[in-house]
Amino acid sequence: MRMAAALFAVALAATACGGEGAQEATATRTVDFWYYQPTPDQAVKVKQLAKDFESANPGIKIKLTEIPKDDYNTKLATALNGSGAPDAGYLDQPQMARFAGGGQLAEVPAGTIEEADYYPGALGTNKVAGKLMGIPLQQTTVVLFYNKKYIQTPPTTWAELIAASEKVHREHPNVAGVSLPKGDGFGAWIFPAFVASAGGTMVDEAAKKITFNGPQGQEALGLWRTLLTSSPRKITNTDQAFQKGLAAMTFSGPWDVLGIREQFPQLKFGVSLLPKKLEEASTIGGDNGVVFSKADNPDAAWKWLKFLSSAEHNAQYADITGNFPVNKKAAATSALAGDPDMKIVIQQLESARPRPALTEWIKVNDDVLAKAIEEGVDGDTSPAEALNAAATRATKVLGWS
């Protein structure tokens, strides 16, 4: 009781001192927003963006919480079950179905955004069972990085890629041709790009059938296995092999374009489309903004997400984080759009395919596909055997058997 009285007195005093601004001050709504921990430099810029939003929307305060990307989903799931849950935050595209299915996400109120303003690929990752559960914030894809010291004209086909890798390693035995993705979640995210380039698909959702073990998938995994002979892991297992000039090529995304320029300015590198077999293809990734169903201030949170994805600010936001705008109007104004390397990435984005929108896809990606890559590329198992075993497992994980 005494506590309440004291609080009341303090509040009264604050109101009295506040004068004209008092009404707003008492109505301040705070939006706790969780996002991936950026570099210190980026964090300053995001904070500035939040300040811009606050001055345009008096009465709303944005509390930015930075979470290391690797721990994000874990921390979020834990917080949502306990206390300290945020109002809004990032959600990785493949996590949408899981969190929506658990009733943790609020549906986007009708009229919050104009769906036609967004790239359909990025927007589509926000739909769960036909309902819009989030707002796309940024998207990304994967391209070929090459070290200009070893590669003058980047390879455009698989055959050229193999030849270039072998040539580099033959002429420079201490340099690997390609810093090849490993059998982990990241490698499994990139792998579908190569399957698609060979003309294949990962799954047939309608028929509930795994297709990544078809001939195209086997060709894709076979390509990586071939590349491994001219790209020894002993060289590429060192930390940041490409950045240190120990690998002539690698597959990575736009975040590395900015990262390498910032941290390895001496490295002369170029970016080109992923070498293709039959068609141009890459993989798509990115982050959506969601509001959680237990949010204290959902209206304010939606305003903030709308701000981040708006034509005026989405480009600025994506520029800060090293990703691409999802808002079509913003894309034209992106500072990165004029960058020659980034132009390649934008071009690659047109042929980027989203991953299957299945709740259990994360497990298929991280456990099943990752293992198949490890076995079929680094191990003694043939690509065909590794993928067939993976298909059996994936069928079971997805409950399709």
Add this chain to the structure above:
Amino acid sequence: MELIRQAGARKGARPDTFVGWLFVTPAILHTIVFMAVPAAGALFLSFTEWDMTSAPRWTGLRNYQEILFDRDLYPDFWISVRVTLLYAVLAVPAALFTGFVQAYLIDTVRRGQGFFRLAFYLPVVTAEAAVAAIWRWLYDPQFGLINEALGLIGIEGPDWLGIPEMVVPALVLIAAWQSGTAMLIFLAGMKGIPRNLYEAAEIDGANRRAQLFSLTLPLLRPTTFYLTVTGVIFALQMFGVVYVLFGRDIGGPESAGLTYVLQLYVSGFRDGEMGVASAMSFLLFIATLLITALQFRLSRRDAAS
């Protein structure tokens, strides 16, 4: 006087018990709130399917069944069991050996015992993540200090963390380096051996070697046994170092560094299968219990013979 004291003792029995309870209450509360209740919760969850986002669904023994027998759903489970057992079998003796050697040397030197004790114990109190990050640099195939040193004597070092067969030995090396706890307890054990026994041995003509094998080692048996039991329990729970050491490539090449608890962590926190993770933790609990009981058994028979 005598009567009064007796009466006082009889009367005082109650307050004494009360005070006793008062002293152990914090410990009991701690055990109940932070150990028994969560353990009971985990036991319940191990019979459910729970992804931390929706309500748990009762599935009975299905988690246990699938973990143990379904190689399609949990292909790495038995690999992780093998990795962990291999690690425990190699790392515990290795750490005991280095710990003992360190303690023996410290016990022998006349000056600077405190310094050496601190220096050898430092790896134990260093944060696990920092330890793993440093060893990751040491093991780097291109620029690592270990391979650089091997190169100086003309040996081409392997890609320690990149070749499946080298992963467990690399982990054992870290464990041997981190043997400060064993060192400290061995040292305490050595200090506890009465000096006159050594004097007697000397009079009997025993040299240092004989003293070590016939006196120090046998008398340290209880210490060795204690360190073996606790060491095995810790080794079965190896997590922090492997988690940081392999980073994104969880478990390393061909899951050669996928320890049991790392696998458990991945199930619970990455795949969102908390029920499965809880079941795995109970399986580990039972296995630890059995292994420890076996150790007690063997040691008793050993002592009897």
